[in-house]
Structure formats: structure tokens, C-alpha cells
Amino acid sequence: MSSPEHKQKIWKLIEKIKVGMLVTLDDGVPRSRPMHLVQDAYDGKLWFYTRRSAEKTFEAQADQDVCISFSDQEDGTYVSMSGTARLNHDPELIEKYWNPFVAAWFTGGKEDPDLTMMEIDVHFGEHWQSRESKTFQLYEFAKANVKKDHQPNIGENEKFGH
Secondary structure (H helix, E strand, C coil): CHHHHHHHHHHHHHCCEEEEEEEECCEEEEEEEECCCCCCCCEEEEEEEEEEECHHHHHHHHCCCCEEEECCCCCCEEEEEEEEEECCHHHHHHHHHHCCHHHHHHHCCCHCCEEEEEEEEEEEEEEEECCCCHHHHHHHHHHHHHHHCCCCCCCEEEEEEC
């Protein structure tokens, strides 16, 4: 598993992106949709509000293996995380992460019977961070096309978890 330092690094990569694309299986076919992070730190779990009646909740209950990816193309940040999803109806958690953005989606408030939280326990993932300018990246790709034994070096890539 990731060290506390690595978890902090992952959080720094995804905290400003906030919206990730959650992939579930719908009768064996991958399906993705945007999900908005509600937490203010990362400890190996991701938290999202959702509706109990949403298709994604049924899909995640049928097959708990999910993937969520975060992308900031301008910043050159890409993060993919895979893990196990489960629904969590704990009123303390609902209270803890409640905010005006969530309230706009759940007009019935925190007691809305259709409101639940999706918890994703992250098992492994991978991230890419490009620290070079777009011009440098283009140069690296051009060089790789001319020199067949050269791979573009456009930034950091690291796998984590098991």
C-alpha cells in the first residue's frame, strides 16, 4: 500500500481537479460518469455523494471493482485509481462532508432517503505528471520519431499499491 507521504502526493495531484470519471461495469461493459470529490484529504479512500437509485450504485453493488481517473490536461496531471466501491449510509459521514454544492443536488437535504455516499477503497493506481512545457514535449515526440531507439521523456510516471 501507499505510504502516508505518497498518499499526500496523490492528494496534491487530485485535490484541485476534484472531478474524476468513475468507471463501473454495466452488464460487463465499462461505463464512466463524472463524480465530484467531497473530502479534504486522502487516506486511501475516496468519498462521493450519490443517489441510492442511480445506475452507478447498482453497478457498483453488482461488481465492486471500479476505476476512477482524474485529468488536468493543462497542468499535465493524470491519475488512475482502482479499488473497491461500497455504499455508506452513515449519517455522521453525510454530515461531515455536506456542503452547499451537494445541497444543490439533494434538495431533500441530509435526510433525503435517496442520499448515500460511495466509498472507494483504493488498492492500486498510477499517475503521470508532466513538468515540461508543451513545446518541450513536442520536441521529445519529434525526437522519438526520428530516433527509433529514443522514448519521449515528458515527465514522471509512477505505479502504486499492489
